Amino acid sequence: MKKLLPFAAAGLVLAACGGVPGNSVATVDGDPIEKTDYDHWTKVVKKLSPGIKNDEVRNQVVSLIVSFRWLDGEAERQGVTVSDAEVKKSFDAQKRQAFPKDADYVKFIRESGQTEEDIRARVRVELLGQKLQAKVVKGKDQVSDKAIADFYAKNKTRFAQPEKRDLRVVLTKGRRDAERAHAALDDGGSWTAVTKKYSIDDTSKASGGKLPAQAKGTLDAALDKAVFGAEQGELVGPVKTQYGYYVFTVTNVVAPSQQSLAEAKETIKQTLASQNQQKALTAFMADFTRRWREKTQCAEGYKTPDCANGPKPTPTPRMQ
Structure with a gap:
């Protein structure tokens, strides 16, 4: 809970500077992210990470506000929604766990520079990410008997006890x-x-x-x-x-003993299901990152690997 950061609000004023409005730090699918949002989260990151270098602050903040736009846009694209009731339920649960005393929560809000609206917005984006992930891996837990038998044959020693x-x-x-x-x-x-x-x-x-x-x-x-x-x-x-x-x-x-195929079947099924789900999620994340990076333009001084016009990204796609 102490690391929750919110979804940046959209900017509305368009100006000209390489496709990015003059009062903005970036655009995602043509929608500007205003500098006021960037400045707000810069202050928050600096409070949460004292001594952090300016370049690291920029990279973290741009990555944060851009990736939240990506998730919001992807959810809309795939028809994934989160209700206010779901947000409230998750927020209340996380708040109780992280801050048993109300005074501790009030202190955190004051010292972190965040508002409750900020954190609720971040919870909403988290829930969208969870629902997207569930959609991506749905049905990928189905494993055939043949796949189980093949895995057992190739990994028989894994099911032996010396x-x-x-x-x-x-x-x-x-x-x-x-x-x-x-x-x-x-x-x-x-x-x-x-x-x-x-x-x-x-x-x-x-x-x-x-x-x-x-x-x-x-x-x-x-x-x-x-x-x-x-x-x-x-x-x-x-x-x-x-x-x-x-x-x-x-x-x-x-x-020494050897588990039979029948005895090992459930373990193998869970292993292969997990592998299938991870493979699907990894492929989705790579595609997700590529597509939304192509839609993201950043102003001079704010370019990061998340920007199409920024430095080349490392091959480690992630979805927050």
Whole structure:
């Protein structure tokens, strides 16, 4: 809520200066954005971002007021509307969440230089953006059984679980302490007592050496080889690793498993649906940005990558 910025009001006076009225900073589809709007949001951005450089202020403000015009124009083009009741509901919810106390909201309005009308207008544009996005991705969550089966076949390892083993371990800094720990355990000493005396690993030490569910291929290479080559219940060690010397025993073995296509189907469906929706949204955003940039002309001193007559934009389309 504290970052909400409003939709700039349209200018009405036309003057001549490279297609942009003399009292304006830009036009979008021939509709001017007056300098008074730019000046207003310049003050707001500077208050919200103290110390920001002038070039950054210009880029942010022009991008802000221009992109709001783009969204408003695109919504009109696609027949997307937002009611006053929807705006009020969203505004009230965001206000309650961001400012539980009315005094905090009043303070924010005063210190940010914004008006409530400004913020309500920004909420309206946000809702338009959400509805446009919903329209773009509608129906893109449909995924065929064939697509699911193909994905499973190509990514079968993603649905496999490696063998896992529960361990009890003692980790020591030197070999001599590891040998002493091994001897103590071999003589019937308890893991709790031995780890307390010898272990330098605080995590396993606190649980009597327990190290559950260690997956094959995730341990130190030397330890991994020893653990997954050991018999259950066998006391093994010392094993030298980059962390020190281990003495361990395997207390339980969980065999590797493979999810079937039927078991993985729902996960795959959600993955592919999300990919389809993102692809549709990315394509729309690229087209949206291109079309509306072509309709945008900026006056000298106000040119940004959002302007058709501005510097070349970076290939990262976005919709606020």
